[in-house]
Amino acid sequence: MTDFDDLLKANQEFADHFQLGGFDGKAHAGVAIVTCMDSRIDPLRMVGLKHGDAKIFRNPGGRVTEAALEALVLGVHLLNVDRILVIPHTRCAMAASTEDEIHEKIGASTGQDVTWHTFHVIPNQRLALDEDVRKVRSHPLIPDTVKVGGFIYDVDSGLLTQHA
Template sequence: MNFHDDMLERNASFSTTGFKPDLKMMPSTGTIVVGCVDPRVDPANVLGLKLGEAAVIRNVGGRVNNALLETLAVLSVVGAAAGRPGGPRNLVLLQHTDCGIIGCYRHAPAVLAKYLDVESAALDDMAITEPHKAILLDIATLKTRLELPDGLMLSGLVYDVKTGLVETVAAPAPLRTLAD
């Protein structure tokens, strides 16, 4: 059996054991998780998310870039059109140790710079090799984005691929406070 057939078989099992036809389009926790595409770091598994609890956006490095900001803008419109209920909305950034983005940084910096929407010279300031610092930089970037809703709660986590544990780097806090 090839992997394609294996996936179809798994889906058939899911359709009878895990499928929930009454799930709402909007996440039940009001949460969006941004994580890396690395197959070792699936946010649903790492964070124990249940189907329907959170929307998960994955990109290379789990980093903030223009494509992510555009996705968040579209999701905001989708949510409004779907009659999103009130209440807290959370944006969780999840990055991890031993990220493959480091190899791109070292071997193809121009490719990475284009992906992150910066000049190659700016990559050194983006903490590519330091996920704890990268989380804080990405949160600082998000705080400058006026198109994001003021009531959004931001947090940042780093997953250690050697231990399986997640560390809070930035505790949940409002995107903007009255002092901002």
């Protein structure tokens, strides 16, 4: 037995009933979502979408990083994206800790000094969201015709609140 047998078994069951093949890889609802990697977030279902409707980019804190911008530019020009949602969430570990606290926790877990690594904590989630939406709206390769919105997802109620 390997470390991944349970997942491979589940994948085989998934594949035995797989009906999602044949998609062209485009965002059929024209949507791209940048959100956190938090497992409490179901990015498609929370906005009423299904497989093939949207492009999803996830990272700690749901920030618009250089990699996220790259994905959004590709989505806009190659994959039918014309609406972009930036969605951080409540009770996010990246917004609830300082850089020093994260360093301390990771350092304790690894038994080594990790202060050389930046974890990009979010001291003010609303300001960060505003900044991220501005980054997308002002990017020279994302046309003004693309609609960009900033929302916060409440992990306890499932509701989105628009902030930008």
